[in-house]
Amino acid sequence: MIETPTARLAFEDFGPAIPPRPAFGRWLAGTIAGWTAFVAFLLFISWLLLAIAALFARLGPIGAAVGNIVGLILILVMVTATLLTMADRKWSALMQDRVGPNRARLSIIPGLRNRPLKGIPHVLADVLKMLFKEDFIPEGAMNNKVLFNLAPLLAFAPAFMLFAIVPVSPEVTFLGQRIQLQVARVDWGILYVFALASLAVFATALAGWTSDNKLALLGGLRASAQLISYEVTLGLTLVGAFIAFGTLRLEEMARLQGMLGPALRSAVVLAARAGDFLVRDDSVLFGWLPSWGFVYQPIGMILFLVAAQAEIKRAPFDTPEGESEIIGYFLEYSGLKSGLFLIAEYAETVVVAGIVTTIFLGGYHLPFIEPTVVRHFDFAWLSVFQVFAFIVKMLFIIWVMFVVRWAFPRFRYDQIMRLGWKMMLPISLFNVALTAGIFLWAGREGLAWMGGIEWLAIIAFVALSARAPRAEEAPHASH
């Protein structure tokens, strides 16, 4: 008789169906614990960035620069960009009532057996997958092997270099060292962004051309045209901000959006002498409005966000990629080179969010409470909270960009060109003229009034603009 191995599977192994709905108290406790942990983690990261910078600053000015490169570019931008690959999928899932990827597990670690961990292990899985993929070079690209291999680097490097001029903290004494979380403090400031951002054109054009693939070439051409078109708008939208702040340096712009150092110090000293618990923030406009860039430059901010979205080729401006029609300029790339293009896109998102935060959302400034924080803690602690505020604002802008990505359908190529040249360019020119005029006439306070009126006008314009006609009421002519 042949012995067959047989299954020994108990029916008890099939557990109950769906776990019961948690009690409200338990859910509340879990939510509060989770968010507290998140905030504590961000605060720790803020402290860590400052501590790294202070540690390296002991080695002299070059050491300080290296410390900032390590802290800001290798840790802040790189980790954020890596996590954004996951956040993109998870957030889009939440917006579309899905769960999102949660199958990758770290079961080899005993405590984490069979726990989804909110999908974070997928980051690891993706990186491993890309590392072990075949590094394929198509036959047609063999003639231009150097250029073919150069393209992903050209996409990757500028994206990370861009963050060099973004100030994440003010100049502060931390752990006995005079530091500022900013890699490069240069006179040309924001011009550096425009110069380096245009380098991305080389990456797309080279990738599209050397791939020896019609669709990749199409993607490269579209990307080149789009990037060059939107660069004009990108530059002009910020001219208003230059006028309002009177400088090109990002750290100056950030500093001007809150209370200045000596004024802050004297206000704190006076409050301490008087025994006040709260210290008034003198930079706050009309007593309730933080004096941040979005107050002075509403049109500039919105146009810059749109132009930047186009400049980093994210949806709805992703015709160069257009995964459902042409795969895009990186069609022939595989493995880690494809990953470089991917991570460069997310790094650019982080950089754009950082620049928008610095120029329009007050940079590292906390609203209203900065003097009070200094009164009860000190400047070092304030800087930790400021780095925290910067990261939170940056994450918010990134979130807004992701919402935009999933709310809009992809524009057609001619629509992108029309929007860029016929609408956004004239509006940004108008904005420059208006800002300059108002600034000459009434100074920065006049700009604040202008900004308020502009915000009201924008809200009214959106609210009063035509609703989409219902399909059954107004059948459209076929195109």
Add this chain to the structure above:
Amino acid sequence: MPRTDLSPGERLYLREAVRGMGVLARHFWKNLFGFRDPAPEVMERKGRGVNLVSTINYPEERKEYPPGYRGMHRLVPRLDGKPRCVACYMCATACPAQCIYIEAGEYEEEAIEKYPVRFEIDELRCIVCGFCVEACPKDAIRMDTGTHAPAVLSRPLAVFDKESLLRGPAVEHSTDVLTYRVPLKTPPR
């Protein structure tokens, strides 16, 4: 020739775009903070603070199958724990997939002489038609487990033997021959 009959205001689609972003943001926060309602039907989920995700994470979470679902087989035990099966081969004969293998044996002391020494069902061959349940004269095989055959890593593991199949609540009918009945400790359901 105009490319569209939309008015310039409609072509801007600003208002609808902003509204769309609002819808996305609302769903995002609702799903981020909301907690899970176990009702498997999305339409039945009510109340505040419930998120809108309708996914059932399958291996960890399972929907209850409806009553009458033809699931995995079980050999119905008697009250004394032995199978009700008398090894009459009716199920194996009725089976169109020929997935049931029975070897009969004999009890020495009981009035029912026959019992299955081996009773194996190859769940990979089984087509879940339920003919075996219909054919059984002794109500000894049922498909009321509410589960389906599990995924296995090799084919022999899908062959379920008597010990694995002999599961679930015991069944006693008034028509059963009295001599094999054990004294009832608890009244039958």
